[in-house]
Amino acid sequence: MPGAIEVHGLVKQYGPVTAVAGIDFSVAPGTVFSFLGPNGAGKTTTTEILEGLRRATSGEVRVLGLDPWSQGAALHRKIGVIPQDFRFFDKITPKEAIEYYRTLFHTKVDPTALLAQVELADKANARYDTLSGGQKQKLGLALALTNEPEICFLDEPTTGLDPHARRAIWEVIRRLKREGRTVFLTTHYLEEAEILADRVAIINHGQIIASGTPHEIIRTHGRPARMRVDGSPAIAAYLRDKLGVSVEASDDHLEVGMTRKEDAIRVLEALQASGLPWESFATEQDTLEDVFVRLVGQMDDGAIKSEAKP
Amino acid sequence: MNPRHIGADFKVVARSYLRNSAALFFSLFFPIILILLFGAIFSSSGSTTVSVEVLNEDHNSAASQAFLNALVNTTLVSVQLVNTSTVPVSNFASWLGQNGYAVGLVIPLGFQANYTSHTPVNVTLFTNPENPSAGGTAAGAVQGVANEFNLRASNGTALIGLGPSETVGSQIYTYIDFLIPGLIGFTILTSPMFSMVDVTNSYRKDGIFRELSLTPITRAEWLTSRVIWYVLLSFATAGVMIATGVALYHAHVLLTLGLLPYLIVGPFLFVSLGMLAGSVAKTPESAAIIGNIITFPMMFLAGTFFPVSEFPAWLQPVAKVLPLYYVIDGMNQVMLFSNEGRALYDLLVVFVIAVVIFLAAIRFFRWRDE
Numbered sequence: 246m247p248g249a250i251e252v253h254g255l256v257k258q259y260g261p262v263t264a265v266a267g268i269d270f271s272v273a274p275g276t277v278f279s280f281l282g283p284n285g286a287g288k289t290t291t292t293e294i295l296e297g298l299r300r301a302t303s304g305e306v307r308v309l310g311l312d313p314w315s316q317g318a319a320l321h322r323k324i325g326v327i328p329q330d331f332r333f334f335d336k337i338t339p340k341e342a343i344e345y346y347r348t349l350f351h352t353k354v355d356p357t358a359l360l361a362q363v364e365l366a367d368k369a370n371a372r373y374d375t376l377s378g379g380q381k382q383k384l385g386l387a388l389a390l391t392n393e394p395e396i397c398f399l400d401e402p403t404t405g406l407d408p409h410a411r412r413a414i415w416e417v418i419r420r421l422k423r424e425g426r427t428v429f430l431t432t433h434y435l436e437e438a439e440i441l442a443d444r445v446a447i448i449n450h451g452q453i454i455a456s457g458t459p460h461e462i463i464r465t466h467g468r469p470a471r472m473r474v475d476g477s478p479a480i481a482a483y484l485r486d487k488l489g490v491s492v493e494a495s496d497d498h499l500e501v502g503m504t505r506k507e508d509a510i511r512v513l514e515a516l517q518a519s520g521l522p523w524e525s526f527a528t529e530q531d532t533l534e535d536v537f538v539r540l541v542g543q544m545d546d547g548a549i550k551s552e553a554k555p
Numbered sequence: 556m557n558p559r560h561i562g563a564d565f566k567v568v569a570r571s572y573l574r575n576s577a578a579l580f581f582s583l584f585f586p587i588i589l590i591l592l593f594g595a596i597f598s599s600s601g602s603t604t605v606s607v608e609v610l611n612e613d614h615n616s617a618a619s620q621a622f623l624n625a626l627v628n629t630t631l632v633s634v635q636l637v638n639t640s641t642v643p644v645s646n647f648a649s650w651l652g653q654n655g656y657a658v659g660l661v662i663p664l665g666f667q668a669n670y671t672s673h674t675p676v677n678v679t680l681f682t683n684p685e686n687p688s689a690g691g692t693a694a695g696a697v698q699g700v701a702n703e704f705n706l707r708a709s710n711g712t713a714l715i716g717l718g719p720s721e722t723v724g725s726q727i728y729t730y731i732d733f734l735i736p737g738l739i740g741f742t743i744l745t746s747p748m749f750s751m752v753d754v755t756n757s758y759r760k761d762g763i764f765r766e767l768s769l770t771p772i773t774r775a776e777w778l779t780s781r782v783i784w785y786v787l788l789s790f791a792t793a794g795v796m797i798a799t800g801v802a803l804y805h806a807h808v809l810l811t812l813g814l815l816p817y818l819i820v821g822p823f824l825f826v827s828l829g830m831l832a833g834s835v836a837k838t839p840e841s842a843a844i845i846g847n848i849i850t851f852p853m854m855f856l857a858g859t860f861f862p863v864s865e866f867p868a869w870l871q872p873v874a875k876v877l878p879l880y881y882v883i884d885g886m887n888q889v890m891l892f893s894n895e896g897r898a899l900y901d902l903l904v905v906f907v908i909a910v911v912i913f914l915a916a917i918r919f920f921r922w923r924d925e
Binding site: 296298317318321322324326328330331332333334335336337341344345346348349350351372388 | 559560562563564566567570571574575761762763765766768769770771772
């Protein structure tokens with residue numbers, strides 16, 4: 246099955262500056278794809294090229310089988326975009342804004358129903374300049390959905406929003422996926438990507454340094470799972486002695502490597518048998534955020550160049 | 556061009572405008588204020604009489620009385636007699652100045668005796684250089700009356716007389732009549748120019764053009780809906796200004812349908828020009844500067860407040876390269892002189908410039924960057 250988005254060898258240069266240095270990825274239809282990276286990594290440039298707002302320097306880009314730059318008009322009827330820092334006409338209400346887009350796109354959506362979907366129905370008749378940041382962002386989302394798009398591009402849709410508003414937008418993204426639409430999501434919140442995305446790509450300095458499902462990325466690039474015990478170094482010595490495991494100890498806690506889930510039972514039994522005092526026991530695993538911070542940090546230190554290409 | 560797109564965008568423009576009190580003030584109330592202000596300044600000149608302080612040293616002789624009566628009968632001046640015992644003739648000049656009078660007249664002692672004995676005698680006129688028009692009017696009136704008295708003394712007959720005055724054109728004009736087309740032109744220029752320069756630049760900065768570029772609306776449709784809005788706005792402002800001028804200053808203008816093409820082509824031109832200026836500029840600051848450089852010469856030199864024919868000769872060609880000159884001159888031709896030939900020529904000039912600027916604006920104006 247051809248991807249909803251296909252990118253091969255994409256390069257974008259602004260004069261002497263290379264913003265995107267030859268990236269490849271594809272997004273399967275009906276999935277949520279999250280594009281992650283620190284500020285200035287090339288996220289927004291890539292997104293804008295996919296939306297047909299910028300022209301690629303070289304490489305091949307196909308969105309729904311179309312070239313975004315030269316076939317933008319045809320593409321824009323099939324995609325919905327909510328840009329970073331969405332802004333609209335100050336004196337226009339959300340209901341009027343959707344009616345405006347509805348006429349431009351020749352669709353028949355019901356403004357009230359659409360605003361209810363993004364939890365903005367109570368502000369349907371409030372002027373844009375009286376809306377809060379979260380409400381403005383929700384209007385952007387509603388407008389992006391006015392043409393019932395096959396692909397939604399959401400560029401940092403929850404930045405600066407309160408937790409409640411963020412969850413409302415997450416719910417919309419989940420529903421879009423249930424409806425079979427493709428979602429291209431860039432975000433600063435790794436937790437958001439981990440919760441919502443089917444697949445993730447991490448970009449830094451214009452190159453993709455990791456990609457896959459969140460689970461795959463954590464497994465490939467994260468540290469192994471481990472157990473954490475709050476207790477004295479004496480316990481560390483006891484566990485090493487008794488179980489022959491590697492233990493990293495600091496003043497008030499210790500970490501024990503964990504390869505199988507049975508390891509936890511053995512460690513707990515040994516703790517019980519030792520008679521030494523300990524406070525708490527927990528198993529720990531890297532999150533996508535831990536992996537992200539480490540990968541970006543290593544790359545900035547020059548430790549890795551990019552993910553090996555076939 | 557899709558009329559439905561233009562209609563939908565027009566609704567957004569109209570709502571944005573009608574909900575913005577500052578924009579409404581500048582487009583509807585500011586023109587009224589302009590008419591009131593300039594009408595008040597200029598409509599008075601020429602219609603009132605010049606007040607003349609008269610020091611009659613000839614002790615109210617019959618001849619001096621007759622002279623003053625004749626002066627009043629010209630209707631150009633009114634006469635106030637000054638008490639000769641409190642103001643001596645040697646102090647008259649400084650007394651006039653101290654009391655802020657513009658014109659004074661001294662009739663010397665022996666005026667009647669000299670007149671009846673056919674001996675030349677001079678009356679003396681005092682004028683204030685700060686108010687040359689009052690001085691000129693009084694001098695003309697005094698000279699006219701003196702000529703009449705001289706003629707009568709020599710038993711001559713006046714051969715050439717001056718009939719009732721007629722004014723240039725088809726009707727009787729006052730300054731306000733010329734002012735109305737000028738000020739309509741002024742608002743046709745300023746209202747779209749300032750707003751379009753600002754809108755073009757701030758919409759780009761705020762990403763609103765980016766938003767629109769992702770919809771099926773085209774740049775030509777977007778610009779057209781704004782042209783339509785400003786055309787309707789110019790109908791409203793022209794109506795308001797004409798009504799104010801007629802009601803308050805009894806302006807005489809021909810209300811012909813010939814005015815409408817100018818109220819359509821004018822806004823078409825300046826909406827496009829504003830958008831072109833805003834598109835060429837990279838920052839809001841430079842947009843404002845470019846907008847002002849284009850707008851200010853036209854605000855004053857295109858016949859808005861003063862007729863171009865009164866400009867110094869070297870300045871007149873400058874006025875004639877300004878597009879607004881042709882809008883205002885054309886409106887003058889249809890509203891005052893019924894000169895269809897020249898009006899049509901002006902209209903053609905404006906139309907050609909407007910089409911060129913519209914196409915240039917569409918070309919330079921970009922929704923998206925490379």
